[in-house]
Amino acid sequence: MSAADPLSASAPDGALARSQAARRRRVLDATLRLAADGGFDAVQMRDVAAAADVALGTVYRYFASKERLLLEAMAEQQSDLRAYLEHHPPQQETAAGRVIAVLRRANRSLREHPDVTAAMVRSFGTAQSENADIVRRVTEIMTAIITSAIHAPRPRPATEREFRIARILMQVWLSSLNGWVCGVDGPERVDDDLEAAARLLLGE
């Protein structure tokens, strides 16, 4: 039995914990690097291990599956985006305008790394119940990004109605991304869908 497994929240903060954090980071970085060219298929667990300079078994000690690995990377990415937006809230007059601006900015980033996005969205689409927790976390972050945009630059609690609207926009976002990475639609379609939905749901 492992008492100090890397997933537990306990932080002994010794050399071990530090080197473990570093290892985990190396694995995530290697994943992004591999995904950056070649997408989902290029993220091969043996390659991730080699690129992160750890044994294959170690990768699996930190991330239970390839799917989980990519979903954690996705959660981190979305989390970073939320943090960024907290310091750079959109300045538009209307709620619809702010939401559109924020999502446009996000999509521009995604479009700059299409293979990474494809790998993440694909993992999201295949997620099994073992990963329900991260999937939920990702959707919550995306929803929070949208409710923040609705209220920016002055945060305040979302009403029930606003929350429902934000959830719908989050779902449209995910579906559109899926359509893009599948090759069903071009990347502009993601922006188009979101703009149309934001206008219909938030007026203006």
Added chain:
Amino acid sequence: MSAADPLSASAPDGALARSQAARRRRVLDATLRLAADGGFDAVQMRDVAAAADVALGTVYRYFASKERLLLEAMAEQQSDLRAYLEHHPPQQETAAGRVIAVLRRANRSLREHPDVTAAMVRSFGTAQSENADIVRRVTEIMTAIITSAIHAPRPRPATEREFRIARILMQVWLSSLNGWVCGVDGPERVDDDLEAAARLLLGE
């Protein structure tokens, strides 16, 4: 080179064509049977071949991949639903009411075969560009089901605005199904999401 490959639209209507159609059907039926208990993972290509009483290579002659197999099954299912609804249009007074009624009915069916639904939705979420055509077909059918419900019982061409609304509802539908099969939300949540979205987008 195969001149009469089973994918071409030409219909020689000979004995070969007939036995090919039968074979294709057996494969699809075997797929659904296997998916019915065990879901995506239980649909193993070797088992599908055995259950359909064809060689493994033959399965691949008809369906280029497991993903494609499940997506074609999904397209067929949605197509059947649309055909059914054409003869049994919803009777509610309002557009929102009709859309909600239709999607509720559809979701009830899906809930009766959760593993089949999970397998299909999962294939949908992983789809690659080789399958963009079926993914598009499925989304078009789902959108058509919704625009029909908006107009039922008297079909008429959808306005631009109605079409956009239908697309959003289709995307919400797919995302909600994904949330359900991932175990993030319960099956009721699919109905809830769609009802909220329909009301917000179609008034009433």
Added chain:
DNA sequence: ACGAAAATCGGAACGTGTTCCAATTCCGGA
């Protein structure tokens, strides 16, 4: 009814995600 072409069969083989294990290294407490 015959022959050529196409389809199917049976099964081996390969790649990649995942699991497992014995050997080794590393960390923290005594």
Added chain:
DNA sequence: TCCGGAATTGGAACACGTTCCGATTTTCGT
């Protein structure tokens, strides 16, 4: 400083999707 246990390593092994190929069967035009 030394020890016990946890973490890591290296690599074998397994499962399943997918590919491939020679042998056989089926189909269709003549």
